Amino acid sequence: MKALLHWLTIAMLASALLTACAEDSDDTTTTTGTDATDTADATDTADETDATDATDTADETDAADATDTADETDAADETDATDGTDATDAADLKTIAEVATENGSFNTLLALLTKAELAATFADAAAGPFTVFAPTDDAFAAAEISADDFNTEEEIAALKNVLLYHVVGAKVLSTDLSDGLTALTLLGGAQVTVGITEEGVTIDNASVALPDVPASNGVIHVIDDVLTPPGNVVDVATANGSFGTLLSLVVKAGLADTVGGGENLTILAPTDDAFAAANISADNFNTAEEIETLTAVLFNHVIAGITLSTDLTDGMILTTLGGGELTVEISDAGVTIGGATVVVPDVGSSNAVVHAIDDVLMPATPEPAEGDGDQG
Numbered sequence: 001m002k003a004l005l006h007w008l009t010i011a012m013l014a015s016a017l018l019t020a021c022a023e024d025s026d027d028t029t030t031t032t033g034t035d036a037t038d039t040a041d042a043t044d045t046a047d048e049t050d051a052t053d054a055t056d057t058a059d060e061t062d063a064a065d066a067t068d069t070a071d072e073t074d075a076a077d078e079t080d081a082t083d084g085t086d087a088t089d090a091a092d093l094k095t096i097a098e099v100a101t102e103n104g105s106f107n108t109l110l111a112l113l114t115k116a117e118l119a120a121t122f123a124d125a126a127a128g129p130f131t132v133f134a135p136t137d138d139a140f141a142a143a144e145i146s147a148d149d150f151n152t153e154e155e156i157a158a159l160k161n162v163l164l165y166h167v168v169g170a171k172v173l174s175t176d177l178s179d180g181l182t183a184l185t186l187l188g189g190a191q192v193t194v195g196i197t198e199e200g201v202t203i204d205n206a207s208v209a210l211p212d213v214p215a216s217n218g219v220i221h222v223i224d225d226v227l228t229p230p231g232n233v234v235d236v237a238t239a240n241g242s243f244g245t246l247l248s249l250v251v252k253a254g255l256a257d258t259v260g261g262g263e264n265l266t267i268l269a270p271t272d273d274a275f276a277a278a279n280i281s282a283d284n285f286n287t288a289e290e291i292e293t294l295t296a297v298l299f300n301h302v303i304a305g306i307t308l309s310t311d312l313t314d315g316m317i318l319t320t321l322g323g324g325e326l327t328v329e330i331s332d333a334g335v336t337i338g339g340a341t342v343v344v345p346d347v348g349s350s351n352a353v354v355h356a357i358d359d360v361l362m363p364a365t366p367e368p369a370e371g372d373g374d375q376g
Contacts, residue, residue: 093216096132097123100220103213108140111147116160122217129171130218131183133192133203135226143226161350165190165229171218174211177201182346188264189306189353190230191346203227233267233352234260240347242356245275248282253295259302265352266303266318268326268337270360278360300324300363306353309335309345324363337361 097119100106113119121127140146150159164187172183179196195202202208206225213220230236234256237243246269250256259265275281285294299322307318312335316328326338335342340359347354 093214095123095125095217096128096130096215096220099213099215100134105136105138105222106134108137108146109134112140112145112150112159112163115147115150116156116163118160118163125216128169128217131168131170131172132218132220133166133206133208133223133227134220135166135206135223136209139206139223139225145226161187161229162226165192165227165350168192173219174201174208174221182348184306184308184348185229187229188351189233189266189308189348190350191348192227230349232260233265233349233354236347236349236354237269242271243269245272245281246270249275249280249285249294249298252282252285253291253298255295255298259352261351263351264304264306266305266307267352267354268301268303268340268357268361269347269354270301270340270357271343274340274358274360280360296322296363297360300361308353309342309355312337322363324361326361 094102097110097113100110100122110119113122122130122132135143150156165185167186168183169186177194177196179194181194182191183194184191192203200207201211203221203223204227206223206227208221209224210222213222231239234247234250237247247256250259259267270278285291300320302321303318304321312328312330314328314330318326318328318337320326324338329336335345337355337357338361340357340361342355343358344356347356
């Protein structure tokens, strides 16, 4: 019996020992399996992260490359487009005469230019640049003007004056205009005046219907009326009313036709008050010698060429038709020429520009030559 109990005890201990070993083995297996799973999960997560990062990087790189390529393409396209536009514009621009012909609204203007022998000037691509204020056919019809109205030499000369008054010898775009601006035309010293209001832009009495029509030798501004040019300098001085004495002196010296018919003159015109202050009138000059003196005085007020106030500079020397030299002085007080103050500058006419002055410019008295006055 004791032996049997001994073996049973041993068997129970062995069984317990085996069970304990088996449980330890199961725990180890479970732990190992969990660790493997965790390792696999971590690996998968890492792989997925790497893949995602790689994909993102690739996407970003592709996007950057695509953007760069697009930018380069756009830049190239813009360059090509700009170059193409410039080249096309340069190639497509026609002369003022060609533009007017193709437009179809300037037949009267073209006929008048031909009659005045000016058409070739505006058909020349190398000429200019010009700014043409172009009345339409309707504008000329309203003014009852046609090429048939000009046949004699005098009539054609008058027509030429009208046409030249519609042209500025420079390219002036609408963006260059300002209210009150004056622009010297090709007609002597005559200037057009720009008006700008809420209603639009005017050139003298005409409204600009269409600005900035480009041409290879200038620009066209379409206007709805025909511009009326001023008369010659004698006409303008007469109409002004402040130069009665000057005009009477010009007539007394026999220079009315010379002054009125001269081309491109600058006249420094003393007012009636200036002559009164100097005690000078036409009654002072009667003999041949006196008339000669008067002529010298008048020529000392005339300069060849058109010199606007904007052309003057301080210290500038102006040479008169009489050979005298007049110094320009410009200060805060104003402008003087030969000591006389300019009171009204830039009065335009068809053949001259007038600067009204407040004093009479007497010519310098020549110094006697050596020996003059010596008695033998």
